Amino acid sequence: MDRRLTYLTIALVVILAIFLLLVYVGGSILGIERLQTGENPLLRFVFVIIGLLVAIVIYWLTRENKIWEIGTRQVVYMAIGAALYAIFSYLFNGTVFVVPSVSQVALRPAIAIPMFFGYAFGPVVGFFTGAVGNMFGDALTGFGLSPQWSIGNGLVGLIAGMVALFPDKKKSMNTVLIISVVLAVLATVIFLINRNVPNMLYFAPDEGIFGDQQISLFAGLSAIIGLILVVAVRYLFASNEDVAAAVTWSMLGNLLGIGFAAISDIWINGFPFAVAIVGEFLPAAGPNLIFAAILVPILVAAYTSVQRQAGR
Structure with a gap:
């Protein structure tokens, strides 16, 4: 070994x-x-x-x-x-x-x-x-x-x-963007045709609510919103490959990693596929993309600045 x-x-x-x-x-x-x-x-x-x-x-x-x-x-x-x-x-x-x-x-x-x-x-x-x-x-x-x-x-x-x-960061980012767009769009389409998925957070018998509230529109569209923000960062920082690559690859990591977790609940919690995507994946992965677009560039820029000052 x-x-x-x-x-x-x-x-x-x-x-x-x-x-x-x-x-x-x-x-x-x-x-x-x-x-x-x-x-x-x-x-x-x-x-x-x-x-x-x-x-x-x-x-x-x-x-x-x-x-x-x-x-x-x-x-x-x-x-x-x-x-x-x-x-x-x-x-x-x-x-x-x-x-x-x-x-x-x-x-x-x-x-x-x-x-x-x-x-x-x-x-x-x-x-x-x-x-x-x-x-x-x-x-x-x-x-x-x-x-x-x-x-x-x-x-x-x-x-x-x-x-x-990947030695060619720009080429890898383009590939990652395509994959991420496909994943985000597919998940959003699943949401749009499954708007009746209940929001279990509203399970409140004392108030006469039994999990029959729909997942919010923002939660359902958050992956697309996050995708747009990440793509915007990708091209706004086109001259800074470190920031652009970090945000782009973080997007793919988020979609695949959270997707893995949500899909596992099909077997663990007995969720139908649509429920796993609409009720878990989108509410978790979508906001994550928004935070990635905002916070990852800040962290990478700060780290790069520290490296530069340290002479590395």
Whole structure:
């Protein structure tokens, strides 16, 4: 086994071990309610394993690239990124920032953290930041754990870091834009033909409301709104490839990572496909795109400035 694969495997095993400690030791053995997953914990971990295998497959297909290097610096970045994401996820996971959906979805500007860490420090750092940070953020919030959604957040950071695989950033951005447009448009079309999906946040028997409220128009169209903002940033910063590439690849990471998590709930929660897309994917991924368009350029510009001042 080569050194890169060894270190990647260790990082993924650490992620899995953290998840198991939180869920099975903290949630099942110690009975800490905030660390419990609810229904189908085993199936949730099946999707965790699938997500980890996806990371290994991506590595194997691109193993010659130096972006997979893991050393002391990357380990430090993983710890910092995960801690920051956990703290800021906790701060924005309160009910004040809840998005209408069929499950617990909140506005999460902190999603820019795994996006940035993946882009700046590599896909492994981004994956660890998103996965572990989200898991601890959920634990701090106390709404219960969804490990497959944490892996989805990890994939957001991993894919954002894959930009370094392509020497021609402009060409890669164009390809990513096309894929992202197709995904966002398809999801929005599914919303438009399934407007009757109930919003479970409005399940309030005392008020005579039994989950029969429709998902809001903004939530349903948020992926298109976010896409437009990301495309605008892409071309407004055409002369700054770092910002343009970071935002563009973060968009793809968000669509695929959150898509992975939402689709997993077809089996875990028994959602129909349309409900998973309209009731979970769009309310989560759409606002994430908006935050990516606003916050990722700020983080990348600040990081670039610090690098320039440090003479790197």
